[in-house]
Amino acid sequence: MRMRGGKPILLLLVLLLALPWQAAAAEKIRIGFIYDLTGPFAAAGAVPAKIGTELIVEMVNAKGGVLGKYPIEAIFADAQSKADVAINEAERLLNAEKVDILAGVYSSAHAVPLAGRVDAQKKFFWITVAISSAVFKNRNLRYVFRPQVHSDQFGLLSTQFLAEFVKPKLGIDPKDLRVAIIHEDGPYGTGVATSNEEGAKEYGMQVVLKEGYSATAPDLSSLVIKLKRARPDVILHTGYNPDITLFLRQAKELGLRFRVLIGHGAGYGQIDRLIETFGNDVDYIFNVDPVAAQLLDPKTLAPGLGDLIQEMVQRYRERTGAKEVPPHTSMGFNNTWILLEHVLPLAIQKYGGWDAEALRQAALDLDIPVGGTLQGYGVKFAPPGHPMAGQNLRAFPVVMQYVGGKTFIAYPTEIRTIDPVLPLPPSSPFAMR
Template identity: 50%
Template sequence: MKKVLTGLIVATVLLWGTVLDCAAKEQIKIGLLNSLTGAFALAGAEAGHRGSLIAIEMWNEKGGIGGKYEILPVVSDAQSNPDVAIREAERLINVEKVPVILGVYSSSIAVPLAPICEQNKTILWITIAISDAVVKGRHLQYVFRPQPMGSQWGKTSVEMLKDNLSRFGYKEPKELRVAVIYEDGPYGTSVQAANLEALKKYGMNIVHHEGYNHKANDLSALILKLKAAKPDVILHTGYYPDIVLFTKQAREL
C-alpha cells in the first residue's frame, strides 16, 4: 500500500511539474499566410502550409524556442488572391500582433506583400515564392527567402540542356530547337527572362517565346503555335492549374 501511495505521489508531482512548466512558457505568435483555397491551394500552397505546421509542432515538442517560448501558429487563408492576402497580412500585423509572417506560395502575392511587411517592421519569411521581383533592388531588411531566385531556376534549366546535349542526340547547341512559354506574372516573367538569356548565351535556337495569363481557360491557340514551331524542348514556367490545362489540351490537339 505504501509503495502504491508513494507511486501516486511521485506521479502527481511529475504531472504538476509538467503543468507548471507549460504554464510558465511564454507564447510567440507566428502568422501562417498561405492560399488554403483557390487555384494555388492544390498547386503547392496547402502542402507548404502543412510543412510549416509540422515544423512548428516539432520545435514545440523539443521545448519551443530556447526552451522558453512556445510557438503559436495563427493561420490565415490568402485564397489565391493578392488583395485578400494583403488584407489578411494587415490583420495578422495589426490585430493578431504577430512579429513574423511565414509562407506565401505565389510570387504575385509575395511581390506586393513584401513592402507592407517591411513598412510595419514585421518579418516576412517566404517559404515558396521565387520571383526576383520580390527582393531585387528593394533593399529589404525584414524580408527573407532561403530558396533560389527565379532567375537561378531559369539559368539552371538551360544549363541542364547544354550539359546533356549528347544524351539527347545533338552535337551543337544551335541544333536544339527550344520554345519558352510562361505565365506572365512575376514568377513566370523572372524565370523566362533567365531562360532567354542563357539560351542566347549558349547559342540555342529559340523557335517560340510567349507568355499567357495563368487564369486562362483555353491555351489551344498557344499550343497550335508550338506545333507549327516544332520545338525539340519546351521550357514551361507556370502554375499547377494552367500546366494541367496545357497538358490536357496538347494531348487533344
C-alpha cells in the same frame, strides 16, 4: 514633449498595468503564416507547404518550443489565391493579431507587393515558398528574408542542364537547339521565363517562341498550334495547375511533339495529380524545383537531418494519405525549420529577443554550409546593399525527372539518382516520330 500634471501619472499607471501582462505574453512567439488554402494555388502546392509548416511547428512545440522554452503560437491565414486578400491578411496578422513574425507565402504575385509593405513597417518577414526574383531584386529590403531559391536560378538551371546534355544525348549542338518558352503571366511565370531566355541566349540556343498566358485561360489550343508551327526541340514551361493539365491535354489532342519538356515547379511539382490525370504520359518529363528532402541521400546532409526528413515524410503521409510527398512540403517544413531552429535561437541568445531588429541581425549572422538544411542547401543571406539583399545565396534548385511514377534527381550530377533520359522515348505520346 510637454505634459501637464495628470498625464505622466496616467502613463505610469498604464505602463504598470501593461508590464506584467507583457512579460507573460513574451513567453510565446507569435508567428503569422500566410498560405493559399483555397483558390487555384491551394492545390498547386500551397496546401502541402502549409502542412509542412504545421508539422515542424508541432514538432518544435512538442519539445517545448524554441530553445526548449519558448513555444510557437502559429496563426494560419488563407490568402485565397488573391493578392488583395494576402495583403489584407498580412495587415490583420501584423496589426490586429500583433504577430512577432510574418511568414509563409506561396505565390510570388503576393510576395512581391507584401515584401515592400512589410519592410516599410519594419516588421520581420520570412518567405518560405514564393520564388520570384522580383521580390528582392534591387529593392534593398532590410527586414525581408527568404531561405528559398529564387526564380532566376530556376530558369538558368534548366538551360545549364540542357547545355550539358543535348550534345551527348540528342546529338544537337546547343547553338542549333530550338527552345520554346511558355509561361503563366504572373510574376512567377514571367520571372522564370525571363531567366530561361537569358540562359538560352548565354548558350546561344535559338528561342523560337516565348509566350505568356493567363493561368485561368479556358483554352490553350492556339498556343499548342503555334508550338507545332515553331517546331521546338525543347519546351520550357512554367505554370500552375489547371493551365498545366490543360496544356498537356491539348498538346496530346493536337499532336504536339517535342524531345524534351522541362517544367519549373508549382503544378509540375504535384506528381500525384499529374499521374492521376495523365497516367504514364507524364513519364520522362523534367521538373526544376528545390528538391523534395526525402529524395536526397541523407549521408550528404548534416547528422540528424535524415531522421528529421523521415519523420516529416511519415507525418505528412499520416495526415494526408498521399503517396508522394511533394517538394512544397519540404519547402514549408525546411524553411520554417531554419527560422525556428537557427534564426530564432540566435536572435534570443545573441540579441536578447525576437523583435524585428534582433531577428534581422540573427538572420544576417546566419552561416549554414551546404548540406546543413533538409533540402541540401546552406544559408547565407545577401546583406543590405547587395542587389538581392535578403535572398539566401546558398539555396539551389535541382532538375528532377519523373519515371514510372517516381521522382528522381537528374541534375546536378553530384547528387543525381538517375542518368537523365532524353529525348523522350517512343513510348511517350509526345515523342517525335
